[in-house]
């Protein structure tokens with residue numbers, strides 16, 4: 011099979027020292043070469059400082075929003091929500107406030123009433139959220155682990171039932187995949203006030219959950235479009251999340267104030283290893299897509315191509331994803347190109363280069379149109395031999411974020427000092443949760459990272475051209491190894 015390898019471009023492609031670094035980076039994805047490299051001088055040598063090859067092209071300091079552009083002239087794409095989306099969100103908000111008689115508002119008015127669940131497959135109507143995959147006789151309400159106050163956790167009046175049914179649907183799948191005592195990691199992208207992160211961390215005390223919240227799009231304002239990290243931390247959603255982490259004495263639930271965009275996702279995918287075991291991508295992909303439009307263009311991708319590539323790379327970050335996409339008018343270009351959210355996900359799954367099983371829809375909610383929650387699970391992940399494809403350890407995962415909260419010091423101060431609140435469901439939560447024991451899941455301190463995890467952190471700090479070159483070289487190495495294997499087989503048959 012022929013494989014196209016694009017030529018190296020940009021600063022990373024020039025200079026023998028950088029070329030050497032790229033070759034070593036490529037080798038990291040090739041077991042044979044990585045082994046011989048480690049014998050020689052070790053991956054850490056090139057990831058370190060001093061006169062190693064990478065220092066020939068030092069990464070710029072991580073820009074914080076609102077800070078001046080890096081002085082090396084590298085283009086930093088502004089994170090801008092298109093005016094059309096901002097206007098649409100404002101118009102919808104206005105309509106909500108001004109038109110209490112609309113059917114949509116009638117749905118919102120039921121926000122705090124108990125969720126109506128269904129064990130059948132009847133389609134939802136009038137803003138209901140229906141858990142289609144509910145086991146017989148199980149109510150969504152019964153799956154709640156922590157009884158969180160809806161007034162603190164809903165946003166733009168999204169009905170509370172939508173939170174309860176979506177969590178119930180996710181929880182049943184998590185329990186089936188992992189059991190309650192398993193260790194696994196979750197990234198909840200666009201975690202908003204932390205409803206899903208808190209439920210997951212409480213329900214699975216051995217798991218480790220990071221909510222990524224950037225205050226972009228809809229739900230937690232738009233501070234992240236221009237604001238600094240400090241300003242994102244001050245947003246209502248992050249403060250609510252942290253308040254409840256503290257209140258519940260949790261040590262396995264963190265928040266990363268961070269705006270993800272296409273380049274960030276590409277960097278993470280370039281690590282070449284799942285960064286977590288589960289991702290929640292609930293009503294957020296369209297917002298990440300919006301802030302990535304200029305990056306697609308800069309990379310020579312059309313809008314549709316860019317969005318499919320974004321989704322494909324998100325899929326590469328984990329073997330399991332709970333995905334909820336919005337209906338039109340969001341992702342208009344995608345609906346125009348693919349017709350349905352499912353067809354779009356199929357295209358992204360194909361582009362990811364991995365095989366996925368689609369489970370669902372687990373849950374369907376009426377919210378500005380129809381939103382379905384699907385579980386996409388990598389085929390074969392439950393087989394024992396798939397254990398080799400491990401996600402990053404907790405320290406490795408934390409190292410990927412510029413900042414995670416609460417800091418270890420404040421976590422240990424608060425841990426266990428708050429009683430579990432009433433209504434914490436049948437499972438252990440907060441102070442009652444057993445201490446996290448396995449090496450990779452300990453809190454406090456920063457244990458040394460594996461070479462792959464250090465590679466991940468280094469890639470995130472690297473210029474885009476270096477990341478692109480890393481990917482190209484990795485592909486080239488895979489092709490070369492395949493060719494070599496074919497040649498060896500052919501030779502041995504002669």
Ligand SMILES: C[S@@+](CC[C@H](N)C(=O)[O-])C[C@H]1O[C@@H](n2cnc3c(N)ncnc32)[C@H](O)[C@@H]1O
Nearest residue numbers: 200202224225226229230269270292293297298
């Ligand atoms: C519509 S809310 C969805 C909240 C939650 N996932 C749910 O389904 O209920 C979208 C959330 O994602 C956050 N968000 C949007 N784009 C983001 C990005 N590029 N990076 C990080 N967070 C983002 C928003 O600030 C907001 O809190």
